Amino acid sequence: MKKYLGIDLGSKTLGLSMSESGIIAHSLTTYRFKEDDYNEAANIIVGVIDEYQITDVIIGYPKHMNNDVGIRGKISETFKEMLLEKKDVNIVLWDERLSTKSAISAMIKGNERRSKQKQKKDELAAVLILQNYLDYKGDH
Numbered sequence: 001m002k003k004y005l006g007i008d009l010g011s012k013t014l015g016l017s018m019s020e021s022g023i024i025a026h027s028l029t030t031y032r033f034k035e036d037d038y039n040e041a042a043n044i045i046v047g048v049i050d051e052y053q054i055t056d057v058i059i060g061y062p063k064h065m066n067n068d069v070g071i072r073g074k075i076s077e078t079f080k081e082m083l084l085e086k087k088d089v090n091i092v093l094w095d096e097r098l099s100t101k102s103a104i105s106a107m108i109k110g111n112e113r114r115s116k117q118k119q120k121k122d123e124l125a126a127v128l129i130l131q132n133y134l135d136y137k138g139d140h
Contacts, residue, residue, distance in 0.1 A: 001020075002022055002055045002056055003018070003019070003020050003052060003054050003055050003056070004019040004022065004025070004054070004055070004057075004133075005017070005018055005028075005045075005048060005049065005052070005054040005056070005057045005058070005130075006018070006019075006025055006058045006060075006126040006127065006130025006133070007045065007058065007059045007060060007126055007129070008060045008096070008122050008123070008126040008129060009041070009059060009076055009079055010122060011035055012032060012033055012034065012035040012036070013030055013032055013033070013122045014030065014031040014032075014033065014041055014044060014122070015030050015121070015122025015123040015124070015125050015126035016028040016029055016030065016031070016048065016123060017123060017126035017127040017129070017130045017131075018052060018054075018130075019130060019134060022137075022138075023134060023138065024131070024134075025126075025127045025130035025131040025134060026127065027123040027126070027127050028048075028123065028126070030120075030122045030123045031044050038075070038078070038079050039082065041079070042079065042082045042083050042086055043086070045087075046083070046086050046087050049089055054089065055089065055090060056089070056090045056091075056092070057083065057089055057090065057091045057092070058091075058094050058130050058133045059076050059079065059080055059091060059092070059093050059094065059129075060076065060096030060125065060126070060129040061073055061077075061093035061094055061095055061096055062076065062096055062097070063095055063096075065097065077093065094129055094132065096125070096128075096129050
């Protein structure tokens with residue numbers, strides 16, 4: 001049975017989500033790592049993959065609105081390669097345009113306090129990334 005891990009990769013945080021059903025994504029947690037230390041971040045992800053027996057990893061892939069790939073997108077590409085060197089797992093880069101903005105918007109509508117918004121935005125963005133992927137996969 002497939003298990004999915006969604007990742008919102010920041011410069012010092014990893015927002016994580018998961019799906020065991022392949023239908024609904026739920027938030028898992030947010031990890032902090034030393035700024036721009038993506039090797040540390042990759043090691044964290046390897047631990048999560050092992051702990052939850054993840055088969056598929058979906059990494060948010062930031063693109064500009066004109067579809068160009070900027071520095072954050074290049075970092076996601078490099079991070080994917082780092083993970084593949086450490087773990088034999090299926091990895092997909094998934095367009096994450098506007099996922100963090102959508103996550104914050106959802107929390108504001110839900111009257112989430114600002115301090116909680118900051119804590120939860122990364123994992124909620126990871127939920128949106130993974131859910132968008134699962135919805136697309138289910139339709140195709």
